[in-house]
Amino acid sequence: MGIEIERKFLVAGEGWRQAATRQTRFSQGYLSRDPARTVRVRLAGAHAFLTIKGATTGATRAEFEYEVPLADAHQLLAMCDGPVVEKVRHLCGHAGMTWEVDEFLGANAGLVVAEIELQCEDQPFERPAWLGEEVTGDTRYVNANLAVRPFASW
Template structure:
């Protein structure tokens, strides 16, 4: 079974802006609390991802490539608005950080994620991360689709 162990942080400042990013558009076919089913187009590639319920920083994750035309058709079937973001990848202290800069109704939100091999793995935080939001469900992409950042203020 595939597992994802990931910590998530808010981003402060622009010190992470070292590389071009990749546009990602994604939507949810299911946003149930027990499982989410997501379709994502990242550049010229597309994926279908199933994620289980989060416990701490861990959850089951299964991701499969799908034809781009299929992903475009699946996005039209998604429940709720789509997520539009640019993902930047930054190497820091031996780990790859993925920084998501959101647009549309989530404009202004910038979040950094790092995948780990265990929940207790020690990490060196980059200077541009601030508050940890790993367990704050408001920051789950599946929730941002229906309760966008713009509505929080």
């Protein structure tokens, strides 16, 4: 079974931009936003993916991701429940770890979130200076929720 262990943080300031090495624009929508089984379709640059995620316990959940043809992904996006979430993902290295910094666009503009994937929930990691408050358990920051309750409406 695929497992994702991820912690999520707000970003404080612009210091992360100096660490950014690569960026990819994402468009993603949800075929199911049920917390027990989220089904997402994502366009990521020239690639597309269908992802199924299980319920979150702590920072851990089941995750299955499959690459799909771009044409299929465009058709699936048209079937999605709620608006499409747009963001640019920046990869930032720090202390031997890769941070994914998501800079949201559209109705979520102004929101910048950093995520780190871990091997286990208690894995130690060094916090970059630009890392702000942890929001791992705050469901407002779950992308499926941002699709229907965007940051601009808070």
